[in-house]
Amino acid sequence: MDCIRWWKYKSFSLFLLLSPTMFLLAGCWDRTEVNDLAIILATGVDISKKDEIELSVQVFIPKPAEGGQQGGMSSGSTSSQTLVRSAEGVTIGDAMSRLQEKLTRRIFWGQNEVLVIGEKLAKKGVGDQIDFWMRYTEPRERADVFVSKISAKEVLESMPELERDSAKQLRKLVDSQIGVKVTVKDLSEMLSGEAGAAVIPWVANLSPSNLGVNKGKNIPFIKGAAVLKGDKMVGRLSDKETRGILWPRNEMKSGIITIRTNEDSGYVSLNLLRSNNQLIPKITNGKWSIRVKTDTDLEVLQNTSNLNLIRPKLLKEVERKVVQEIEGREKLALANAQKKLNADIFGFAEAFQRKYPKIWKKQSREWNDIFRKVDITFETKVNIIRTGLENEHAKTGGEDK
Known part of the structure; x- marks a missing residue:
């Protein structure tokens, strides 16, 4: 009988000891489903006609895998799995809030691996834009940076022949190691360094595609580099x-x-x-x-x-x-x-x-x-x-x- 009382006492004591920790256990009440996210693959920043920041994002469109295809490539044509949306604001943060109004899903920056800056904005100065990337916790600091002769939005809308989207096309080109490769973190360090100068891959005029459904659409290519000094583009290199x-x-x-x-x-x-x-x-x-x-x-x-x-x-x-x-x-x-x-x-x-x-x-x-x-x-x-x-x-x- 004493053993039974002792066991009940020990069980009740253990319950009182563990009860407070139950409230500290992580739950799933604040989880976000993948289906509720707008996954950003690439970002473009330009100067709008109103002299504001135009923020463009390349959003991944989830699609079921098609039968008979391997490695995500189809025979004879490339079907886009992305869409591009834009919004304007006085800052990137302001433009982002307006962009969110145009999307039914919450913007998710975790997969963003490319940042394209239009030439007009680069000549005006990129310091404020890099500040957003380095200060905000969601975008990747390891995203590759490019400066484009045409608008950044046009680069995101371009359609490569071998890759699924322009973001992957640009990443593959810089990963080939035949030119400069600069991330957001690298750019921030170069501009804040002793020399205050930086060099960034240059996306030249796009070449038209001859492939199936993409015929007539443009393909982004890298040709040389843009030179920045004091956060402003001052010239180019061949x-x-x-x-x-x-x-x-x-x-x-x-x-x-x-x-x-x-x-x-x-x-x-x-x-x-x-x-x-x-x-x-x-x-x-x-x-x-x-x-x-x-x-x-x-x-x-x-x-x-x-x-x-x-x-x-x-x-x-x-x-x-x-x-x-x-x-x-x-x-x-x-x-x-x-x-x-x-x-x-x-x-x-x-x-x-x-x-x-x-x-x-x-x-x-x-x-x-x-x-x-x-x-x-x-x-x-x-x-x-x-x-x-x-x-x-x-x-x-x-x-x-």
Whole structure:
């Protein structure tokens, strides 16, 4: 009998102990169903005709999977799974509230991976727009940023041929690592850095599609980069100049270099395997200089010349030509950024600040004037580690050079 009383007492005590915790357990009263969300894949920001912010969003349209298709691709045509909606406001937040009025589902930013800024807005200034992305908790800081020649809304409405939407098309292009890749977080850090300059992928005029239901519609492509200084767009870089800035920034991960030989009209194309780049700053007697040091490995993809690349002397000649090509691209980009735009998009300021913190603290405000006068030299080492199989007899009729 005592055991029964003891057990009842212990059970009642345990119930009193656990009862308060029941009120702290998470419930599902405030859950949001996926079917109640407007999932944003990409965002575009423009200046409207009223000189307000025009916010455009690319919304995912959920559809049941169609039978007979694999990997989400249909045969012969691409069916859009997105729609684009826009609203205007004095700020992005204001425009977002007006945009919500046009959507039956709650705006969800968690899947937004692309931010496109129209050229007109970029020239006016992007600082306030980046402030929204960095301050508001829902949008992704890792979203890729682009500046477009046409309106950002038109880019979102474009229809790619191979990808399901323009957002994925743009992400795939920057992930290919043949140009610059900049996220919202990267852009914020560059604009708040010592140089206050940034470079962003440039979306040029769109090319028309020839594919089925998309015929006549446009496809977004990246061509070069936009240069920002003090949060305003001050100019552009061509494709060749953009590749030139990747070497000093140590962002050259892949690419193909084609050089012309001296021997004849033939060419040699080489594939980049590895590249390591360093900025070595120096201040002597008040003179600021920096050395761009590059060490890269390549392999031969194609040789249309009569040079037998198995011969060390001829291989060295090709390597010398590649050095000239790399440094030529770097000099082209540096001349535009240093002399014309006066925008340090290479990270020179940070390099000087790290090595000479005391001098930098005294003279950082004079950087705009100093940057124009920085003496830039190059130290480029090229190693062709794979030449592939040679077939000289087939090209020269049996004569070997």
